[in-house]
Amino acid sequence: MNFCLPAVFLPLLAAPVVGSLGTRAQGAMANLGLNVIVFGFTVAVFFAPGGGLIHADGLGMIFGVLTSFVSTTTALSNLGFVRDGNEVLSPRRWRVYHAMCQVVLGSTLLGLYADNIGLLWVAVEGATIAATLGVSLPRTASALEAAWKYFILGGVGIALALFGTMLVYLAAQPALGPGLQAMSFVALSLHAARLDGSLLTLAFVFLLFGYGTKAALVPLHGWLPDAYAEGPIPLTTALSTLMLNVALIAILRYRHLMQANFANGGGALQPGVFLLTLGLASLLLTGFSLARRRDARRFFGFSSVEHSGVAVFAFGIGGAAAIFGGLLHMLVHTLVKSALFQALMRGAALRGSAAPGNYGFSHLRGMIHSNKYVGWLLGACVFALTGLPPSGLFASEFIIISQTIQRDPYVSLPLGLGLVLCAVAIIRNIGPLVFGHAPPHTRHQKAGIGVNLVGVQLALAFAVAFAMPWFLLHALSSVAAGLQ
């Protein structure tokens, strides 16, 4: 029994139904129900990973569960978002919105479970198209512009990634013969040494720029802040966490092919330099541009650029420990970021509306005066992003930094500088956001029970980093050892 198939295809098949029937409340309930079922499937994948074109390896299992978990909590908070009518959309567009949520979930899972470089590409492409439609839904001028920008840049990235995918096939075809074997990650990494090294290098450049666009690495990050700021906020959560992960994992897998080919004398270049450069560029640019953002969703969009850069940097350092650190960083960041966006949504709803345009720092400041609990939670989420202890990100960044000092001491200086710059820029905002003077006419309001979800996710992020259960530790280290 292969539980990957229902996990991938249930949301994809349900999307047309969700997209054509029901009121917005029914759509939100269906969305939640499907998410819960898919979560069940992704847990079942641990016991029946299956085989063939779509099956789960260790990496797919871990991130599959994470994806469906985050997606489920987002769907839960989406209930409140839909009920309060924060976003004014026609019933038809609410249906499209919920259908797109399903497509994003299904294609993300397909991207994680696909053991075929072509299928991986199709998954990323499908998720991009769905997300573009989602971002354009509010139909304001700025949402359309953001969606257009996203579509054009994402389209270019997808085109480059497809070219890279075909080059990988061409590099593998003499060794593995024509057909599906030459496109399977399992077969490719088994025979990495026999691939054509120079073609693989060329392919890697295209893949890095292609999937790097989806992972929002500098200088390919241009679409991200706008897309984050303008779409419906539950979709932003999916964008910022799930889709970035798929792109980063794609980069990690191809890096492994390059590295294995290089280490066995296959003639490929060492991939580390490319990854270190892009990672550091992302980190440093974010460090300098965070300070100037006035809109919270753009601000935290840039922070996603930073964390994606840190993960890519860790992959560039290489070695099992650094890759373990990078994967842990992705896990914790996903949990923290989704908690943060959900807290932001609650906060903005307390201030009137959670529609785009209501997320200026000046509009949200002094959250504690609206609701104490939400204020503290928001502060905790933002603090967790800085990577200072006791944030879960501290553990992963600590591993990455210590590995950097061991393996490549010179780049540890810019890494440290970038991390400190980002942390300072983020921490400066906590005071005003949580404790500052609230805008006039702010009343104390009830937050509702759903806000506890934010706390649960933060606690999970802490637990994953500092008290990792043995089975996860075992699974993650064997994945990291396999991909070093």
Place this chain on the structure above:
Amino acid sequence: MNLVYPLAHLMGGVILLCAFSMLSQRRLAAMITLYQVQAFTLSAAAFWQGFAQGAGDLYLTGLITLVIKAILLPMGMRQIVQRFNMVRAVETTMPIGLSMILGVGLIGIAVLVVLPTTVNAVSLTREDLAISLSVVLLGLLVMTLRRHAIAQVIGFLSTENGLVLAATGMPGMPFVAELSVALLVLLAFLVVGVFLFRIREHFDTLDLVGIEEIERRGR
């Protein structure tokens, strides 16, 4: 006499030439015509490769290309151009001559990158790959040099043609990629169509100057 190489190269050359001439065109109608010629040639190339490699899949690719890319898409774009009365010349961000020099440079880069890295591959694949990489890069160049939404879309479609050309040249590549490319174009055009009409609702022109508004308003 073996016609496989000369014919495949001839069609690749025509596709490249179309991509290159797009750089020199200021009028949308001319760009669409060039795109149409390119797509026709591409479908012929796919049929030819299918015949030469004995691969039935490629016939399907050729058929999809012919129907959707060479006939339906250009028709749709012409409709948009007429409906919104956009027959006049499109603004470019760079003098035409300079952009053509850049285009020649990109072709040179593509050839210099691909030929030395593929010494071991079949010779047909090598040259096909060099041509298709040039087409991809030229399409991207068109996208960056035109400030007009439809012109950018045409650049994007030209890039896609380059990708399909590369895919048809790959020996024995499973059909997954080609089908998805064809699907992508269809989907992409749907999305784009939706966009164009919506952008139209909000701005009077399809010029993308509005995007600078976002930049100014401090992210």
